[in-house]
Amino acid sequence: MPDKTYRAAVIGLGRMGSTFDDEIKQGGQFFMPYCHAPTYVASPHTELVAGADPHAEQGAIFAERWGLESGQIYADYREMLEAERPDFVSLCTTARHRSAILQDAVNAGVKAIWAEKPFTLSLAEADAAVDLCSRKNVAVAVNCSRRYNVFFTEARRMIEEGELGEILQITAYAQCNLSSNGSHAIDTMRYLVGGNVEWVFGEMESDEKAAGDEDLMGNGYLAFDNGVRGFLRGTPTGAAPWEFDVIGTEGRIRSLAQGMETQYYRWVPGGLLDEGLPARAPFPLPTNIPSMGLAIIEDLVHCINNGTQPRCSGEDGRKALEIAIAMRESHRQRGRRIDLPLKDRSLRMLSSGIANDSVPARIRRLGDQ
Amino acid sequence: MSEKTYRAAVIGLGRMGSTFDDEIKQGGQFFMPYCHAPTYAASPHTELVAGADPYEEQGSIFAERWGLDSGQIYTDYREMLAAERPDFVSLCTTARHRAEIMIDAVNAGVKAIWAEKPFTLSLAEADEVVELCDRKGVAVAVNCSRRYNVFFTEMRRMVEEGELGEILQVTAYAQCNLSHNGSHAIDAMRYLVGGNVEWVFGEMESDEKAAGERDLMGNGYMAFDNGARGFLRGTPTGAAPWEFDVIGTEGRVRSLAQGMETQYYRWVPGGLRGRGLPARAPFPLPTTIPSMGLSVIEDLVHCIDTGAEPRCSDKDGRSALEIAIALRESHRQGGRRVDLPLEDRSLRILSVEIGGDAVPARVRRLQGA
The missing domain is CATH 3.30.360.10 (Dihydrodipicolinate Reductase; domain 2)
Structure with missing residues (x-):
């Protein structure tokens, strides 16, 4: 493994984690690769080494699509973090669990996190995540992706x-x-x-x-x-x-x-x-139109090397x-x-992204067939 | 005098009453004739019969420019109203005296008023004029002129x-x-x-x-009753x-x-995504680009004939003023939503154009020269 290669893992193997780019046929808002797995596969800095999702169907589709062995797919992301020791982790689950997973990933020693938006549901969760990442010096890029367009x-x-x-x-x-x-x-x-x-x-x-x-x-x-x-x-x-x-x-x-x-x-x-x-x-x-996903990886690699904040940081997400x-x-x-700032940190907004998240959308669709 | 000809008089013989059109070399916001005297001179419906202004310099420039005799120029507009019995009166003085002159003109028996903006300084003045014109059946067009562009x-037709x-x-x-010009923006x-x-x-x-109470700049958010x-x-x-x-x-658009x-x-x-x-x-x-001034006259003639409201009526003038005052009230109350109509009718804004109105701008320039 060359010096510059980081081990990358995706948590949440659904749409943003894996297949979103398939839906997009016109540029402007998106330049490809855009979502997480295709970006890790394309980046010279990263090797996609693992995925985690509680739903076995998601894991199987992900492994086949991105050429991973079944042993690289985990139902429990904590087990994955422990076994694979990734440098990069992508947070592509429902937003409901984002801050809990983010804290577990930081505590497991990752170097960089690429988190889907919204950053968290409540301000208190956002405060805890920003504080922890700053204390542990982990770079968090939130995928408010126009900053990478x-x-x-x-x-x-x-x-x-x-x-x-x-x-x-x-x-x-x-x-x-x-x-x-x-x-x-x-x-x-x-x-x-x-x-x-x-x-x-x-x-x-x-x-x-x-x-x-x-x-x-x-x-x-x-x-x-x-x-x-x-x-x-x-x-x-x-x-x-x-x-x-x-x-x-x-x-x-x-x-x-x-x-x-x-x-x-x-x-x-x-x-x-x-x-x-x-x-x-x-x-x-x-002079060129870079992939938005690859631009994020470049930014995070730069942050790891220099201790700077990502262009769209946890603070920006908060x-x-x-x-x-x-x-x-x-x-x-x-x-x-x-x-601003708001005094009551218990305030929250239940992102529409978490609706019906007890079963992921793709699993619901598979179940209908 | 043919049956269709109305006797028209201008009160306030300065820029809007007489010479504004000289300044304008590009169309779009203005189509000529635009201001009062050149419009009365051009309209097939009106004959310009008199002007009133307390400053003799203004009166003599006006008489020469628009071919009136010195006997048709009055220093006291009340005297002019009594002597000339005009059908149309244009109110082109400083806004400070607008309400008072309108009331005198209505009581002198005019059929139609073409008033410069802003309509009045206070809501109470606006209420009084609207009520009087309603009662006497006098058509008042306020020169928020985009309605005549x-x-x-x-655009309005398409909407x-x-x-x-x-x-x-919007x-x-x-x-x-x-x-001052906010009345244009709000009315449009x-x-x-x-x-x-x-x-x-x-x-x-x-x-x-x-x-x-001085005129001021500001920004605002407006909730319309049709949901816009x-x-x-x-x-x-x-x-x-x-x-x-x-x-x-x-x-x-x-x-x-x-x-x-x-x-x-x-x-x-x-x-x-095909959306x-x-x-x-x-x-x-x-198919044609009509003069904005002539469009006001056409509208007022139609109102005289049918009893309809002008396209930009006294009520529209009052609404624009009330919205401007409400925007200021919102700020005064520490930034809160303010419901219309406003209860306190004594509220007013001293339109910026009344600054220095003890002596008209042209007279100040003549005196300085």
């Missing part, structure tokens, strides 16, 4: 280098449950503007939903510490699917239609009363969850502005 | 006829003081979605500004000047860069 990293670079001037506004249209895919939307807003949210206002899809712990749709207004203001529409977005719009004093970038198009505007002389005009310019095409919960709190408190 | 009326499906969202980027949002605002959340440019949600950014908008974005389940471009998107089959795509289609070009 070259069109978004290019947009971020332009913002960071001042090409848009001072950033004023970010608007996102992204129909989502706020914990499940809302974690993507919120994290992307934070990433693009490069700020932290100080307070929020939120309106949820209904009073009933807002009163409960189940995942839910909602809209929000976000006040960032760098002066930027954000508007997120997470309720249905109709003809504006998954759009991010960053507006600065000197330019603007829009990512449209699930990332299939990226637009760039520059403020140029001219216009009514000579006050200037927004002219559309070509968005700089990247913040996306906290913003979602704060938006719901705003609604619960009849439309009040809510300051 | 064919690109906006075409009304269901071409965009169910309307979900977003406006429009740097403005909320009473109400017009496009065809709904009334039930409640708002607002953030003003500063606590100090929010505490006072609105987001207005009235604080600086950088590279996104004066933009309205209407998003429906089946389509979307965007008015960009002060109306210089209008975009239309339709939801078509295709896209990631559909927003495809840009040509925005239907109008």
